[in-house]
Amino acid sequence: MEDPEIKYLFEPRGVAVIGASHDQSKIGYKVLDNIVSGGYAGRVYPVNPHGGSLLGLPVCKDINDAEGEIDMACTVVPANLVFDAVKRCAQKKVKFNLIITSGFSEVGNREEEKKIITYAREHGMRVMGPNIFGMFSATSSLNATFGPKSIRSGNIAIITQSGALGIAMIGKTAVENIGLSVMASVGNKADLDESDLLEHLLQDDATKVIMIYIEGLKNGTRFIQVLQNTTRQKPVVVVKAGRSRRGAMAAASHTGALAGSDEIFDFLMKQSHVVRAESLVEALEWSKFFSNTSLPLGENTVIVTNGGGIGVLATDACEKHGVKLYDDYDVLRESFSEMMPSFGSTKNPIDLTGQATSSHYDSAFKASLENSMIHSVTALYCETAVFDIENFSPVIEANYRKYNKAKKPIVFCLVGGEKTEAAINALKKRDVPVFSDPYDAVSCMGAMYSYYRSRMEPSREREPVSIDVSIIEAIIRKVKEEKRSFLLPDESEGVMKAMGIPIPQRTIARSLDEAVVGSERIGYPVVMKIVSKDILHKSDVGGVALDLLNRKEVIEAYEAILYNCRREKPDAKIEGVEISEMVQSGVELIVGGRIDPSFGPIVMCGLGGIYVEVMKDVSFRALPLDRKEVIDMINEIKSHAILLGVRGEKRKDIHGLVDTIMKVGAVIQNCRGLSDIEINPLVVDEKGVKAVDVRILVSTSG
Numbered sequence: 001m002e003d004p005e006i007k008y009l010f011e012p013r014g015v016a017v018i019g020a021s022h023d024q025s026k027i028g029y030k031v032l033d034n035i036v037s038g039g040y041a042g043r044v045y046p047v048n049p050h051g052g053s054l055l056g057l058p059v060c061k062d063i064n065d066a067e068g069e070i071d072m073a074c075t076v077v078p079a080n081l082v083f084d085a086v087k088r089c090a091q092k093k094v095k096f097n098l099i100i101t102s103g104f105s106e107v108g109n110r111e112e113e114k115k116i117i118t119y120a121r122e123h124g125m126r127v128m129g130p131n132i133f134g135m136f137s138a139t140s141s142l143n144a145t146f147g148p149k150s151i152r153s154g155n156i157a158i159i160t161q162s163g164a165l166g167i168a169m170i171g172k173t174a175v176e177n178i179g180l181s182v183m184a185s186v187g188n189k190a191d192l193d194e195s196d197l198l199e200h201l202l203q204d205d206a207t208k209v210i211m212i213y214i215e216g217l218k219n220g221t222r223f224i225q226v227l228q229n230t231t232r233q234k235p236v237v238v239v240k241a242g243r244s245r246r247g248a249m250a251a252a253s254h255t256g257a258l259a260g261s262d263e264i265f266d267f268l269m270k271q272s273h274v275v276r277a278e279s280l281v282e283a284l285e286w287s288k289f290f291s292n293t294s295l296p297l298g299e300n301t302v303i304v305t306n307g308g309g310i311g312v313l314a315t316d317a318c319e320k321h322g323v324k325l326y327d328d329y330d331v332l333r334e335s336f337s338e339m340m341p342s343f344g345s346t347k348n349p350i351d352l353t354g355q356a357t358s359s360h361y362d363s364a365f366k367a368s369l370e371n372s373m374i375h376s377v378t379a380l381y382c383e384t385a386v387f388d389i390e391n392f393s394p395v396i397e398a399n400y401r402k403y404n405k406a407k408k409p410i411v412f413c414l415v416g417g418e419k420t421e422a423a424i425n426a427l428k429k430r431d432v433p434v435f436s437d438p439y440d441a442v443s444c445m446g447a448m449y450s451y452y453r454s455r456m457e458p459s460r461e462r463e464p465v466s467i468d469v470s471i472i473e474a475i476i477r478k479v480k481e482e483k484r485s486f487l488l489p490d491e492s493e494g495v496m497k498a499m500g501i502p503i504p505q506r507t508i509a510r511s512l513d514e515a516v517v518g519s520e521r522i523g524y525p526v527v528m529k530i531v532s533k534d535i536l537h538k539s540d541v542g543g544v545a546l547d548l549l550n551r552k553e554v555i556e557a558y559e560a561i562l563y564n565c566r567r568e569k570p571d572a573k574i575e576g577v578e579i580s581e582m583v584q585s586g587v588e589l590i591v592g593g594r595i596d597p598s599f600g601p602i603v604m605c606g607l608g609g610i611y612v613e614v615m616k617d618v619s620f621r622a623l624p625l626d627r628k629e630v631i632d633m634i635n636e637i638k639s640h641a642i643l644l645g646v647r648g649e650k651r652k653d654i655h656g657l658v659d660t661i662m663k664v665g666a667v668i669q670n671c672r673g674l675s676d677i678e679i680n681p682l683v684v685d686e687k688g689v690k691a692v693d694v695r696i697l698v699s700t701s702g
C-alpha cells in the first residue's frame with residue numbers, strides 16, 4: 001500500500017539537517033551546502049547544539065526550536081547519537097528521516113537499527129537508510145546528498161542500494177548528459193525500500209524511466225507486484241549485483257537448489273517486464289535511450305551498414321537480443337536499390353559497401369523513414385577514407401531528430417580512430433544514441449523491443465484455481481504433530497488426489513506375499529520403493545527398483561531392497577515397500593513450487609528425471625500466475641520442443657502440464673505450512689500427465 005504522505009519525501013515543505021557542521025570538510029556541512037546551493041525553495045533548518053549561523057541560515061540548537069513545519073530530516077550525526085536525534089525529530093512530527101549515518105546492520109549493529117526503526121514507525125515517521133548518501137528530487141530542486149553539487153534535471157529516476165555507486169553514478173550521468181528526476185539511496189533498507197519509492201515514481205509525471213541498482217531483496221513478493229504495476233506504464237531498467245548460489249545450495253529440494261538467487265531473479269524480472277542490464281554502463285545507456293526515444297510502432301528493424309563484417313556482428317547481436325530483422329526482400333529492394341552500387345546488398349543488413357558516403361547513408365535513412373513497413377534502424381559505420389566523419393555527424397543528428405519525431409527508434413554505431421571517437425563523444429553530448437561497438441547498439445534496441453513486447457501484451461484476468469485445501473491442511477497438521485519435515489508417500493498421494501493430479505496406481509506391501517499379489521494386480525512392469533519415515537533419499541540407500549517384469553524379479557527386488565536399507569540405515573523403522581505401476585512412455589519433467597526466502601511463493605518447471613540438476617533446464621515464475629504466463633514459462637525451457645512432438649511423435653498434453661503447474665502454484669500459495677512441493681518426474685505423454693514421484697516438505701517454522 002502506498003504511503004499517502006510519500007509525496008513529501010520528494011517534495012518536502014521544510015528540511016532539517018541534524019548535524020549540520022560548521023566544519024566545511026564534514027558530511028553534515030556538505031549536505032546543507034548542497035541543499036542551499038541546489039536551489040531548494042522550501043525552508044531549511046540546520047541543527048547543531050553549538051548554534052550560530054551557517055550559509056546565511058540561523059542554526060537551531062534543537063530541531064524542536066524550529067518554527068515551521070519540517071517534512072524531512074537528514075540525520076548526519078554519529079551512530080550512537082542517531083536514536084536520540086530520531087526521538088527529537090519524532091517530537092517535531094517530521095515525516096521522513098534520511099539517516100545518512102553508517103554503522104548499523106551493515107556492520108552487524110542490527111539491534112540499534114531495529115530500535116530506531118521501531119521507534120520511528122511507532123511515532124509516524126518513515127526512515128530512509130540508514131547508511132545512505134541522501135536523495136535528489138528534481139521537482140523540488142532538492143539535493144539532499146553529500147554527492148556532487150550540481151545534478152542535471154531530467155526524466156530518469158535512479159534508486160540505488162549502494163551509496164558509493166550512487167555518488168559515482170551522479171558523476172557519470174553528468175558526463176553522459178543524463179538528466180535525473182530522482183536519485184535516491186536506500187542503503188540498509190531498514191524501513192523504506194525500492195517498492196515504496198517505485199509506488200510514487202509510477203505516479204510521478206517528471207519520471208519517464210526508472211533505473212534500479214540492487215544487491216538483495218527483503219520483500220521480493222511486494223517488489224515483483226510493484227514492478228509489474230510500474231512496467232505497465234514506465235520502463236524499469238535493473239542492474240543487480242551478486243550472482244552467488246551459495247544460499248541456494250543448502251536448500252533441501254531440487255526446486256530450492258535450482259533456484260540460485262540470481263537465476264530466479266532473472267526469470268522474475270522477465271515476468272515483471274523489467275529489462276535487466278549486465279552492467280552499470282549498459283543500464284545507463286538503456287535508460288538514456290528510453291528517456292529520449294518513443295516506443296516503436298512495430299518490430300521490423302533494418303541494419304544499414306558500410307561493412308559486411310560489422311553487419312554480421314550486429315545480425316548476431318540481433319538474434320541474441322530478440323531484435324527482428326525485416327525480411328521482405330522485395331520491399332527492401334524497392335526501398336534501397338536506388339542508392340546502392342551493383343555489388344551492394346539490399347537484403348537485411350542493407351550493405352551500402354565501403355564506397356558509401358554520407359549522402360548514401362542519408363538516402364538510406366530517408367528511405368527507411370518513409371517506409372511504413374520499417375519500424376526501427378540500426379546504423380553501422382566503419383571508418384573509411386572516402387568520407388569524413390565530420391560531415392557524417394550532422395547527417396546522423398538530423399536523422400536522429402527526424403526519426404524521433406516519427407516514433408522510429410534509431411541507434412548508431414561508429415567504429416574507427418580518433419576522429420570517430422571524437423564524433424561519438426560529441427554526438428552523445430547531444431543525446432544521440434551512438435556507440436562504438438555494434439553489440440552495444442543492438443543491446444539498446446533489444447532492451448527497447450523487450451519492453452515494447454511487454455507493453456503490447458493485452459492485460460488478462462487471472463482465473464482462480466479451485467482446490468479444496470482443507471484435506472491438504474489436515475495432512476500438514478498431522479505431519480507437524482509428528483514433528484516430521486516431509487510427507488510420506490501415502491500422504492503425498494493424498495495431496496495429489498486433492499489437487500486432481502493423476503498418479504500411478506500403487507499399493508503398500510508389508511510382506512513378500514503382499515508384494516507379489518500387489519504387483520500382479522497392478523500389472524507388470526512395476527516399480528518398488530522402500531517406505532520409511534526415516535529414509536528421505538530412497539535411491540541413495542538402494543531402496544528403489546525399477547522395471548520389474550515378473551514375479552521372480554519382484555521377489556528378488558523385495559529382498560534386495562530390505563537388505564540394502566537395513567545395511568545402510570540400520571536404525572530406520574521400515575513400514576513396507578510401495579509397489580507402483582511403471583509409467584513407461586512420455587517426457588519426464590519436473591514441476592515444483594516453494595516458498596522462496598527472498599521472492600515468496602514461486603513455481604518451477606523444466607526437464608526432469610535424475611539429471612535435473614546437471615541439465616538445469618528449468619524456468620521459474622513468482623505467483624500468482626495466469627495460463628499465458630505458465631505457457632511462456634514452459635516455452636522458456638530449452639527442451640520445450642520435445643513437448644511439441646519430435647520425429648513423428650505426437651504432441652504431448654501441454655494443457656495438462658499447464659493445469660498441473662497452476663495447481664502446484666495455487667497450493668503452495670494458499671496452504672499454510674507447506675514449503676516445497678516437487679513432482680519429479682511428472683511424466684507427460686499425449687494422453688495426459690502422471691505424477692510419478694512426489695516430494696512434499698513442510699515449513700519448519702510456525
Ligand code: ACO
Pocket residue numbers: 018019020021022023026027028047048049050075076077078079081085100101102103131132133162163164167
Ligand atoms: N544534533 C545535531 N547536531 C549534533 C548533535 C545533535 N544531537 N550531536 C552532535 N552534533 C553535531 C556535531 O557537533 C558536529 O558539528 P560540528 O562539526 O559543527 O561540531 C556534527 O553534528 C557532526 O558530528 P561529528 O561528531 O563531527 O560527526 P562526523 O561528521 O565526523 O560524522 C557521520 C558523522 C558523517 C554521520 C559519520 O558518523 C558517518 O556515518 N559517516 C559515514 C557516512 C556514510 O558513508 N554514509 C553512507 C553513504 S553511502 C557511501 O558509501 C558513500
